[in-house]
Amino acid sequence: MKVCLDIFQVQKGWMGTGCTDKGIGALILPHADRAKIKEELECCFSGWEFTQSVLKRGPFDDRDRKELIRDLRSYFEGERKELHYEVDWECCGYTDFQKKALMSTYRIPYGISKTYREVAEDSGHPRAYRAAGGAMNKNRIPLVVP
Numbered sequence: 001m002k003v004c005l006d007i008f009q010v011q012k013g014w015m016g017t018g019c020t021d022k023g024i025g026a027l028i029l030p031h032a033d034r035a036k037i038k039e040e041l042e043c044c045f046s047g048w049e050f051t052q053s054v055l056k057r058g059p060f061d062d063r064d065r066k067e068l069i070r071d072l073r074s075y076f077e078g079e080r081k082e083l084h085y086e087v088d089w090e091c092c093g094y095t096d097f098q099k100k101a102l103m104s105t106y107r108i109p110y111g112i113s114k115t116y117r118e119v120a121e122d123s124g125h126p127r128a129y130r131a132a133g134g135a136m137n138k139n140r141i142p143l144v145v146p
Contacts, residue, residue, distance in 0.1 A: 019064075
């Protein structure tokens with residue numbers, strides 16, 4: 001499987017993304033050390049083939065990738081409040097429940113919050129609110145998946 005890694009500067013430091021032709025698979029929040037960002041991305045996609053661009057066949061292409069980077073820079077400059085991009089849920093190694101919980105939060109509109117209990121209910125497991133919180137801890141796409 002192929003993934004395109006991008007490391008770029010934003011106002012708060014270096015950050016990185018890992019994208020496939022299906023969407024974003026990882027987003028590393030700003031850090032002062034560029035090498036740390038690269039290391040974290042390579043860890044997220046251990047065993048993957050790294051490419052210069054994403055494949056053009058899927059719903060996510062190089063134009064989307066460049067727009068994502070531009071929007072992340074705008075976000076950290078305070079010009080943008082929400083980010084909505086396609087996510088490659090399969091590349092992240094989530095369990096079925098984690099995927100459902102994260103997809104539930106992905107669908108929450110900007111400015112709205114939900115409790116872990118509500119996320120668990122939306123995921124079809126109303127009593128699994130601690131597991132919903134655990135799924136948020138495994139979120140590899142912060143900002144896009146709040």
